[in-house]
Amino acid sequence: MKDAEHARPLPSALLSVAQMTQADRAAIALGIPGPLLMLNAGNAVAQEIIRRWPRCAVTVVCGPGNNGGDGFVVAIALLEAGWPVRVALWGAKENLRGDALLYATRWSGSIEPLSAAAIEGAGLVVDALFGSGLSRSLDAQVAGILATVAQRELPMIAVDVPSGVMGDSGASLGASQAVCTVTFARKKPGHVLQPGRDLCGEIVVADIGFPSGVLESIAIDTWENHPDLWRSAMPRAIASGNKYTRGHALVCGGYPMTGAARMAARAAARIGAGLTSIAVPQIAFPVYAAALTSIMVQPVSQEGDFTRLLADPRYTACLIGPGAGVNDATRRRALELLATARPVLLDADAITVFASRADELEQAIRGPCVMTPHEGEFARLFSLTGDKLARARGAALQSGTVIVLKGADTVIAAPDGRAIVNTNAPASLATAGSGDVLGGMILGLLAQGMDAFCAAAAGVWMHGAAALGFGPGLLAEDLPELLPGVLRQLDESRGSR
Numbered sequence: 001m002k003d004a005e006h007a008r009p010l011p012s013a014l015l016s017v018a019q020m021t022q023a024d025r026a027a028i029a030l031g032i033p034g035p036l037l038m039l040n041a042g043n044a045v046a047q048e049i050i051r052r053w054p055r056c057a058v059t060v061v062c063g064p065g066n067n068g069g070d071g072f073v074v075a076i077a078l079l080e081a082g083w084p085v086r087v088a089l090w091g092a093k094e095n096l097r098g099d100a101l102l103y104a105t106r107w108s109g110s111i112e113p114l115s116a117a118a119i120e121g122a123g124l125v126v127d128a129l130f131g132s133g134l135s136r137s138l139d140a141q142v143a144g145i146l147a148t149v150a151q152r153e154l155p156m157i158a159v160d161v162p163s164g165v166m167g168d169s170g171a172s173l174g175a176s177q178a179v180c181t182v183t184f185a186r187k188k189p190g191h192v193l194q195p196g197r198d199l200c201g202e203i204v205v206a207d208i209g210f211p212s213g214v215l216e217s218i219a220i221d222t223w224e225n226h227p228d229l230w231r232s233a234m235p236r237a238i239a240s241g242n243k244y245t246r247g248h249a250l251v252c253g254g255y256p257m258t259g260a261a262r263m264a265a266r267a268a269a270r271i272g273a274g275l276t277s278i279a280v281p282q283i284a285f286p287v288y289a290a291a292l293t294s295i296m297v298q299p300v301s302q303e304g305d306f307t308r309l310l311a312d313p314r315y316t317a318c319l320i321g322p323g324a325g326v327n328d329a330t331r332r333r334a335l336e337l338l339a340t341a342r343p344v345l346l347d348a349d350a351i352t353v354f355a356s357r358a359d360e361l362e363q364a365i366r367g368p369c370v371m372t373p374h375e376g377e378f379a380r381l382f383s384l385t386g387d388k389l390a391r392a393r394g395a396a397l398q399s400g401t402v403i404v405l406k407g408a409d410t411v412i413a414a415p416d417g418r419a420i421v422n423t424n425a426p427a428s429l430a431t432a433g434s435g436d437v438l439g440g441m442i443l444g445l446l447a448q449g450m451d452a453f454c455a456a457a458a459g460v461w462m463h464g465a466a467a468l469g470f471g472p473g474l475l476a477e478d479l480p481e482l483l484p485g486v487l488r489q490l491d492e493s494r495g496s497r
Contacts, residue, residue: 042073071128132167170196246274
């Protein structure tokens with residue numbers, strides 16, 4: 001997964017705004033003129049427009065920087081292709097500099113001031129106002145004109161990002177919805193983090209001619225989740241193996257809420273753990289035993305039973321949290337699990353119980369640990385500010401764990417700074433219990449010996465893939481039964497490489 005493992009950064013690599021600037025400068029230093037890079041960028045946008053839409057009147061709205069320069073290239077290319085084009089500029093032409101001024105000068109048509117009048121009669125608007133490096137809110141007039149485009153339901157294609165979307169965080173500073181966004185070389189975090197991801201519409205990544213060596217020179221530490229990142233690390237069953245070589249997953253079950261742990265256990269088994277057990281209070285034993293068959297139920301009735309259970313070295317990974325209850329017993333058991341130095345996943349209640357004891361939790365971690373908080377649970381444990389990617393990274397570094405900060409744009413962060421943003425989760429996953437299933441999936445991969453960061457990324461992606469395969473009407477208990485199909489597809493794609 002580290003960039004050094006690949007001769008060229010994977011297509012799923014995400015470049016920060018600073019890294020993209022670095023790549024531009026490196027390309028120019030290697031002999032690719034800046035005007036050629038701008039020409040290639042603008043032409044890529046024009047080609048996408050011609051591919052997607054029938055010929056119509058287009059208004060290109062340009063800003064005062066290089067994004068505006070790209071817009072002038074778009075206008076020139078469309079006009080040469082026979083499209084009726086108007087250009088509206090935010091600011092004065094004489095204030096343009098460098099490559100942007102060059103292409104503004106080459107534009108043969110008139111340049112109108114940016115106003116609502118400039119989009120009258122347009123069938124399509126090209127947003128080339130501000131790129132991903134914007135760090136301030138849009139001027140009220142600019143935001144108002146973009147809002148007018150949306151109100152009139154005019155399709156808008158954005159150059160790099162919709163103006164107002166921050167490239168490193170996806171935050172909106174007044175952006176309006178684009179139908180399509182064309183960016184260059186690689187996506188940026190803002191293309192995959194919300195709300196930027198939704199505001200971008202469909203994202204097209206265009207090659208603008210970076211020479212070989214440019215992207216390789218950048219230390220990539222952020223990716224969009226994709227099987228290419230972790231497929232080679234996926235556990236594989238071998239003919240000479242047995243149930244113990246495939247790992248023994250242990251789930252700590254709660255009472256009176258039993259469904260969460262049962263779904264987690266079933267997910268761990270479905271994703272490939274050779275054995276899966278649930279440790280449950282004696283009073284809950286009949287409930288669990290009646291509902292489970294291939295999953296073993298271990299009653300824990302007396303003080304010391306849980307400790308004796310953990311003395312069995314055949315347990316290879318443990319999960320606590322789903323339905324566990326926010327109480328001292330959950331905290332004590334979490335600490336016991338962590339003391340074994342086995343891979344441990346903390347979820348739900350097992351995170352919340354440390355809300356005022358974050359230091360105690362961090363000091364207790366002895367081995368690989370994954371925490372899977374949603375935003376509320378995260379805020380109870382970590383006093384961190386900033387965008388989602390930065391907060392997840394900060395929490396991973398602070399705690400020494402892999403953090404899975406859940407949501408529509410789940411971020412998986414490792415203590416060493418690597419991070420992955422997941423983008424395949426459908427809205428149907430917003431249903432009770434789906435997070436418990438996710439925890440069980442990651443547990444099952446950990447039990448089979450998969451690295452914690454890869455296991456978390458793989459579990460999150462497969463969780464989304466299973467839901468996508470099911471479609472509307474999804475219930476959390478459907479998810480484990482969909483895993484064999486997802487695993488089969490992954491295995492077939494791995495075998496074809």
